[in-house]
Amino acid sequence: MSLSKLKLTTCLWFDGNAEEAANFYTSVFPNSKVLHIQRYLKNGQELHRQEPGSVMVVEFELDGHRFVGLNGGPNFKFNEAISFQIDCANQEEVDYYWAKLGEGGDPAKQQCSWVADRFGVSWQVVPTAMKDMLASEDKAAAGRAMEAMMHMKKLDIAELEKAFRG
Known part of the structure; x- marks a missing residue:
C-alpha cells in the first residue's frame, strides 16, 4: 500500500463575503486564482439558512497554497490567534x-x-x-x-x- 501525499487546505469562515475576499486575495498575491464556486441549494436551508443560489464555498489558490472561503454566517469571527x-x-x-x-x-x-x-x-x-x-x-x-x-x-x-x- 502506498501513502498518498498529504494535502492541507485552509478553510476561512466568512459572513457572506467569501467570494469578495477570494477575489481580493487573488489580486494581491502572484500566481493566484479562484478555482471553483459552489452555491447553496434549497436542500438543507432549514439548517444553513442561506439563500439558495448564494455562494457557499469559494475554492482559491494563493501562489500554490489552497484555501476555501466558506460563507457560514455571523457565528464566528477572525482573531489574531491565527x-x-x-x-x-x-x-x-x-x-x-x-x-x-x-x-x-x-x-x-x-x-x-x-x-x-x-x-x-x-x-x-x-x-x-x-x-x-x-x-x-x-x-x-x-x-x-x-x-x-x-x-x-x-x-x-x-x-x-x-x-x-x-
Whole structure:
C-alpha cells in the first residue's frame, strides 16, 4: 500500500463575503486564482439558512497554497490567534503586502509585522532578514533587533539592521 501525499487546505469562515475576499486575495498575491464556486441549494436551508443560489464555498489558490472561503454566517469571527505569515525578500515586498492587505483593515490590529485586513484576517508581513537576525548566534544583536521590532508596526529592514549592528 502506498501513502498518498498529504494535502492541507485552509478553510476561512466568512459572513457572506467569501467570494469578495477570494477575489481580493487573488489580486494581491502572484500566481493566484479562484478555482471553483459552489452555491447553496434549497436542500438543507432549514439548517444553513442561506439563500439558495448564494455562494457557499469559494475554492482559491494563493501562489500554490489552497484555501476555501466558506460563507457560514455571523457565528464566528477572525482573531489574531491565527495568522498567515508572508516571508518578504526586501522592503519593497514588505511595503507592498502591508499596503495591500492593510487597506480598509483595522489599524488598531497592527503591531510587530501583524496587519489585519478588511475581512478581519491577520497577516504577518515579515522580512526574511528579520528571521535571520533573530536566529543569530550573537544574542545581544538579536535582542537589539527584537527590541526595535517591538516598537514598529510595519517592519523597517534598514532600522532593524541598524539596531542589530548596535
